[in-house]
Amino acid sequence: MNEAIKLRRSVRTYLKKPFNKKEEEMLKNLLTETEIMKGPFGNHARFFYYSTNKAFDDEAKRIGTYGFVKNAPAFFGGVIKNTFEAIIDFGYLFEHIILELTKHELGTVWLGGTFSRTAFESEVGENEVIPAISPVGYPEEKLSLMEKAIRLTIKADRRKPIEELFFINDFEHSILENHRYMKYLELVHLAPSASNKQPWRVIVQDNKLHFYLERTPNYAQLVPFVMQALDIGIAIYHFEAGLIEDKKNYMITNLFMPNIENKEYIISFILE
Incomplete structure (x- = not known):
């Protein structure tokens, strides 16, 4: 995959x-x-x-x-x-x-x-x-x-830098490119998202990875559901697909982490 x-x-x-x-x-x-x-x-x-x-x-x-x-x-x-x-x-x-x-x-x-x-x-x-x-x-x-024209408008080929998306322990410390989980986070980095907003954020704490959603203000208000919820679902699937391919043992669970400013906690992975 x-x-x-x-x-x-x-x-x-x-x-x-x-x-x-x-x-x-x-x-x-x-x-x-x-x-x-x-x-x-x-x-x-x-x-x-x-x-x-x-x-x-x-x-x-x-x-x-x-x-x-x-x-x-x-x-x-x-x-x-x-x-x-x-x-x-x-x-x-x-x-x-x-x-x-x-x-x-x-x-x-x-x-x-x-x-x-x-x-x-x-x-x-x-x-x-x-x-x-x-x-x-x-x-x-x-x-x-x-x-x-569509790809140019949504900047389809542009990706946010990893230091804006993935973090260690809190949102103040960006992840390093040689981190042991970077291989799987890079699959998240490649995930499609509505208008290429890339609203997912991940905090790594030892063997736990907490997924957050940073909603784009006033985005897709005429759609009858939270559009960017799709994006975080896609990101979760990409991360898990990498773990499955490498036969990693893991658990997906709700650890009830707090929301942090405008970042909404979604779910966590615990890796063995």
Whole structure:
């Protein structure tokens, strides 16, 4: 999974190549398998799959992604209850799907605000929400002008320096690049986030790593859930994926650490 994390990029322009039955079966099986999984707070999500049936632009217009996404042969999305912890879990579970598809050399892009939720209202029950959808398909080699403009606008290739994200014991002391856990924190560093805000922060205390969310003021206020909860879920998934790949023993738990100024405590990893 580490390699998929490093290779993944947001894809908005696809080859006009519909999926065959075998490919569609793989996609649907992946969604079904992920429904069995739980996020770090114990929530499940439901996932759905839509084929554009070769009507690429018409379906994009219906979903509200026309102009942002081009030629996608299919879309998938998910539903979960609308609580802060459940949205974190959705970020964790949806990123699992994204990275599994990356391993199959398929392109995807997180869409949390640039789609019409009413297009999928039949999927949603009471007190539920669709936090994100994604197109899926074979990436076009060259970026379109729109895609280049979007990436430039959100500074997609820019990452905050690690000293602004990862710390030792408190938020006053930044981590050193040769720290023993830096290999796993670098996977967090590579995580996608809405508008590339990178709102995750991590404090390392001996064998404990505490994840915090530093919310961007007034961000995504028109979305009916906490958008940046998705980002911290993605970050948690990336960190855990690195531990699993190296066969590390660990526990994810709530240690009830205090919030610190504008940084909201989320959850902790304890490593053996």
